[in-house]
Amino acid sequence: MGKETAVSGIVAANESSLFQTYARYPIALVKGEGSWLWDDQGNKYLDFMAGLAVTNLGHAPVKVKEKLKAQLDELWHVSNLFHIPGQEKAAALLTANTCADAVFFCNSGAEANEAAIKLARRYHQKVKGTGRYEVITFTQSFHGRTLATLTATGQDKVKEGFLPLPGGFKSVPLHDLPALEAAINNNTAAIMIEMVQAEGGVHPVEPEFLQAVTELCKKHGLLLIVDEVQTGMGRTGKLFAHEHYGIEPDIFTVAKGLGSGFPVGAMLGKGYLREAFTAGSHATTFGGTPIASSVIQATIETMIEDHVPQRAADAGEYLMAKLNESLGGHPFVKAIRGKGLLIGIECAEPVGELVLKGQSRGLLFVTAGPEVIRLLPNLYVTRQEIDQAVSIITELIHEHSAVQQA
Ligand SMILES: *Cc1c(COP(=O)(O)O)cnc(C)c1O
Numbered sequence: 001m002g003k004e005t006a007v008s009g010i011v012a013a014n015e016s017s018l019f020q021t022y023a024r025y026p027i028a029l030v031k032g033e034g035s036w037l038w039d040d041q042g043n044k045y046l047d048f049m050a051g052l053a054v055t056n057l058g059h060a061p062v063k064v065k066e067k068l069k070a071q072l073d074e075l076w077h078v079s080n081l082f083h084i085p086g087q088e089k090a091a092a093l094l095t096a097n098t099c100a101d102a103v104f105f106c107n108s109g110a111e112a113n114e115a116a117i118k119l120a121r122r123y124h125q126k127v128k129g130t131g132r133y134e135v136i137t138f139t140q141s142f143h144g145r146t147l148a149t150l151t152a153t154g155q156d157k158v159k160e161g162f163l164p165l166p167g168g169f170k171s172v173p174l175h176d177l178p179a180l181e182a183a184i185n186n187n188t189a190a191i192m193i194e195m196v197q198a199e200g201g202v203h204p205v206e207p208e209f210l211q212a213v214t215e216l217c218k219k220h221g222l223l224l225i226v227d228e229v230q231t232g233m234g235r236t237g238k239l240f241a242h243e244h245y246g247i248e249p250d251i252f253t254v255a256k257g258l259g260s261g262f263p264v265g266a267m268l269g270k271g272y273l274r275e276a277f278t279a280g281s282h283a284t285t286f287g288g289t290p291i292a293s294s295v296i297q298a299t300i301e302t303m304i305e306d307h308v309p310q311r312a313a314d315a316g317e318y319l320m321a322k323l324n325e326s327l328g329g330h331p332f333v334k335a336i337r338g339k340g341l342l343i344g345i346e347c348a349e350p351v352g353e354l355v356l357k358g359q360s361r362g363l364l365f366v367t368a369g370p371e372v373i374r375l376l377p378n379l380y381v382t383r384q385e386i387d388q389a390v391s392i393i394t395e396l397i398h399e400h401s402a403v404q405q406a
Contacts, residue, residue, distance in 0.1 A: 009040045025359060032059025035378055035385050037364065048365040048377045048389050053198070053230045053342070056257035056312075057302055058378040064260045064298040071294035078290065080283065086293035093300045097239055099248040100268035104277065105288030105296075109229035109255035110144025112265035113192070115282060116251045117148055119269060120190035120223045121168075123276035128221075132189040135225070138174040140200030143192065143227055152192060155200065175209045184216065190223040190251075191216070195241035195339075198230040201369040202337060202344025210245050217250075223273075226252040229265070230342070233257030234303050234379050237313030237340030244339065262295040264288075309340075312379040316340035319375065319386050326394040332401045334371075341381070345373040345393070349404075354396045363392045 009028025013020050029045075031038040035058060037045045050056060057064065071086075078084060091103040104115050117135055124132035137143065141154040147166055150158045154171035172179040174197065191213055197203040217224045226249040231241035235257060238244055242252065250273065255265035269277075286292065302308065320336065320343060327333045327345065335346040347354075350370040358365055368374040373393065377385070 025356070027359060034058040034060075035381055043362070045359070045362050045364050046385060046389055046392075048363060048375050048381075050376050050378045051261060052256065052366065053235055053376045054256045054259075055261050056233050056235060056379045057260050057299065057308065058380050059261075061260055061299075061302060063302045064295055067294045067298035068262070068291065071291055075290045077286075079285075080287060084288060084290060084293060086290050086297060087288035090288065090293045090296040090300070093297060093304075094266065094268060097300065097304060098252075098268060099270075100252065101271035102269050102274050102277075104267045104269075104282065105292065106265040106267065106284045107263050107286050107292075108144070108265045109227075109253065110146045110149045111284065112229065112253035112255050112267045113143045113149045113152065113225075113227060114146055115267040116192070116225045116227075116253050116269075117152065117190075118282055119251060119267065119273055119277055120225060122281060123223065123273055124189045127276050132187055133168045134185070134187040135169055135190045135192050136180065136183050136188060137169060137171050137192045138194075138197070139171050140174065140197050140203070141171070141192075141194055141227075142197070142199035144229075174203065175206055177209065177212050180213070181216065184220055184222070188220065188222055190225050192225040192227060194227045195231050195245065196236060196342055198342060198374070199368055201346070201372045202342065202374055204337065204339050205245075207245055210247060214247050223250040225249065228252050229255045231339075233299070234309040234312050235340055235342050235376070237309055237316055239303065239309050241339065258299060259292065259295045260299045262292060264292045264296055266296075308379050312340040315377070315379070315381050315383075315386065316343065318383055319343060319377075319381075319390070322386060322390045323393075326390055327397060330397060330401070332397050338375075341375070341377055341379055343375045344368055345375070347371050347373065347397075354393075354400060357396050357399075358392060361392050361396075363389055365389075365393070 028040045029037045030040045035047055037047045094103050106112055121133050124130045137152045137154050139154040143149040143152040151165040151169045170183050172183050195205055226242050228240050232254040242249055251269045253267050258264050323336050332348050338344050351367055351373050366374050
């Protein structure tokens with residue numbers, strides 16, 4: 001042993017064998033069930049971040065766990081050079097429950113967005129024969145950390161030190177229609193948008209703006225790509241957030257909630273895009289393996305059978321009402337917004353300290369930018385758990401303001 005073993009699971013940065021790419025909270029979580037997590041010291045936490053919108057069914061959901069365990073006894077991995085029955089089933093479940101006709105499975109949100117960008121380019125270049133390649137995205141958007149998806153991301157902080165960035169991306173401010181119109185030219189292939197900018201501060205897109213975006217896409221022959229990596233899988237009160245707006249994207253991407261914690265992603269598209277993604281045009285070793293597919297199937301089946309999106313809608317309404325009741329009009333709170341169980345509380349000052357204080361009181365939540373508290377409980381969260389979380393957050397905000405005034 002070259003390094004001393006820490007008593008708790010917390011390893012100091014200078015002792016760690018990991019690249020220090022994460023500013024980690026001083027907690028090592030070791031067990032989870034439903035809405036609850038336990039650290040290696042035996043402390044219990046109410047989880048209002050759900051692994052950043054991943055464990056939408058709660059920690060260790062029984063049906064998914066059982067299907068995964070059964071699959072572990074059968075077959076873990078085969079190459080996509082073979083037919084994979086479970087992958088076909090997972091895809092059929094997705095197409096039966098969405099406006100999409102075809103699915104490509106991969107392993108993360110960034111990889112799903114890469115597939116979407118590649119499909120858009122290839123559709124224009126191979127099917128339409130136009131040579132279009134540019135993707136327009138929005139300021140404050142977040143689309144991932146690969147070179148292409150960080151370039152697509154409309155936040156400069158993720159780009160620092162990674163020059164040169166790949167070409168073919170442009171960002172315009174969200175809700176600025178003239179800027180969007182001005183950005184479209186003969187090279188534009190697609191517009192990529194989140195239904196709620198999540199990392200960027202929990203900003204739902206305005207329905208009128210989105211309507212205008214779909215009309216621009218139609219008018220100029222552009223593909224509409226919706227990034228549902230965070231908003232998908234029931235999070236906002238519909239299986240996918242674009243359903244709230246009555247639109248049908250050409251392409252949409254999903255990842256976080258799709259595997260209940262198992263790392264999976266998918267890119268979904270309309271039938272007319274099939275001819276762009278032909279054999280050999282795109283691939284990934286681990287996409288839709290038997291294990292991944294079993295988890296995806298069980299997750300979607302549970303969502304449908306248990307009406308999980310509706311649960312999220314109801315719980316979200318309750319959470320929003322409770323927050324408005326106890327924090328609405330408070331001088332520290334500038335806005336409370338969101339959709340379903342993706343809720344942001346925009347505050348008058350940075351809230352990093354409140355996150356840490358919340359942890360010491362047994363509540364886990366995150367931020368979305370420096371001044372927005374982001375709440376993402378699992379979609380089975382109970383009213384009692386919501387009451388508990390709201391009361392802790394309210395306490396934190398009241399105490400913080402009292403200190404500021406003293
Ligand atoms: C998290 C996220 C991504 C990136 O997903 P990874 O699995 O981390 O690659 C992309 N888009 C949105 C909207 C996200 O929230």
